[in-house]
Amino acid sequence: MTALPDARVALTRLLTAGLLQQVVCLVARLRIPDAVADGSLSLNELAERTGMPAATLGRLLRAAAALDVLTTEGDDRYGLGSLGEPLRDRPGSLLAQAELLTTPSLWAAWGALDHAVATGESSFRYVNGASLFELAGVDEQLGRVFHAWMTAQTELQIPVILETYDFSRFSRVCDVGGGRGSLLGALLRAHPNLKGVLFDLPETVPQASALDGLEERAERVGGDFFATVPAECDLYLLKLVLHDWDDERAVQILRVIREAASPGARVVAVEFVVPADAQFGYATFMDINMLVLTEGGRERTAAEHANLQKEAGLEPLGSIPTRSPISLVEAAVPL
Ligand SMILES: C[S@@+](CC[C@H](N)C(=O)[O-])C[C@H]1O[C@@H](n2cnc3c(N)ncnc32)[C@H](O)[C@@H]1O
Known part of the structure; x- marks a missing residue:
């Protein structure tokens, strides 16, 4: 039986999930949800706060907005998305989990799942x-x-x-x-x-x-x-x-x-x-x-x-x- 298109979509989502995880976790590590919690900021303001080059940071933020971690207003303003709220640095947050799961030693260990x-x-x-x-x-x-x-x-x-x-x-x-x-x-x-x-x-x-x-x-x-x-x-x-x-x-x-x-x-x-x-x-x-x-x-x-x-x-x-x-x-x- 040939795979249904829906199965291909669901599988593609799974196959890219680990890579999207890196996007979400880097945005969290840069504390961008906290930076935009009280109102949207421009790409240049976020570049200045994080010390990242605006050109590449903009691509990261665009991906994060597509994942509902951030919102976009116009071409270069970013606000807090619904999935960004639980990543803010405060009690009950999932920030620590985001940081841990993509910390290099853990990420490398998951890369060797075959060994385990x-x-x-x-x-x-x-x-x-x-x-x-x-x-x-x-x-x-x-x-x-x-x-x-x-x-x-x-x-x-x-x-x-x-x-x-x-x-x-x-x-x-x-x-x-x-x-x-x-x-x-x-x-x-x-x-x-x-x-x-x-x-x-x-x-x-x-x-x-x-x-x-x-x-x-x-x-x-x-x-x-x-x-x-x-x-x-x-x-x-x-x-x-x-x-x-x-x-x-x-x-x-x-x-x-x-x-x-x-x-x-x-x-x-x-x-x-x-x-x-x-x-x-x-x-x-x-x-x-x-x-x-x-x-x-x-x-x-x-x-x-x-x-x-x-x-x-x-x-x-x-x-x-x-x-x-x-x-x-x-x-x-x-x-
Ligand atoms: C995963 S942590 C859980 C800690 C705590 N119950 C919690 O949920 O936050 C496991 C705990 O077992 C303790 N532990 C490990 N080996 C032990 C041993 N042989 N005897 C007593 N405690 C031990 C560790 O120090 C650690 O605090």
Whole structure:
């Protein structure tokens, strides 16, 4: 059967998507959405602000206007388009994601997707000679955009988590791999009777400024979640932790939690759950992103999560969707 013209159009859109992504992300990196947020500016004004030659900048801006990131008024005036608004540099913005996805080390790693698929190894390490976390620790630009992206994601996810799950029935929560404490801090502030433990690597927990002022109710414990986690909590949270690891290591983390937790305690993993019906969603993109960027990390379907939970000796309670791409995957420690 010959391909329908519509299929050719849709395919061309896909084939050029990565190149258009570069256009959108460069406009974001140049902070053009912020520059035109309060009113349109001329090409020459934008050239002066960005330090770019007007002749080539004009071609970039014309392409961005065709993609609704900017608007054009006349030949050489540009305003803010509907897709430019969420790229402005402010809380909840997608700017950090735009910057990270086209940062040279990530772009090069995606260019070596074939290596990751053929070997199961991280193509980020293959191309850059170090893991994403290692490089973010020494490359100032990468470190800045990576942490900005993590923070921006967390800012969007926390309200969604708080509104989706009933935390009021717990007395002591442990955020396993809780990073800098943003989720735990928000939880304790929303539930004044709740106590909490932030558990992460020893070098990370002292940086948890989100827990400042909560010393009476928040403990910080440093350690290795493959060996031990704090005992006697009735809720263990794992936000975007299991997706960093292959099945064997993910089961190991869950098993350590089951051994430390009291019978009846709940274990809730916050994850991008891959839809079982092959519909393309953010989790599907993130799964390939994890293949490229991490060493063994992956996104899973609800059934795959349930298998991990069972293997760790937990009772699966199902996956709770939210109004955002994350889900809450719940299990109970057997009585
Ligand atoms: C992807 S981050 C998620 C952080 C946080 N939960 C969030 O959603 O923003 C994974 C976290 O796991 C922590 N981590 C990695 N290996 C660990 C280990 N062996 N023991 C404890 N924490 C670890 C990292 O320091 C990091 O904070």
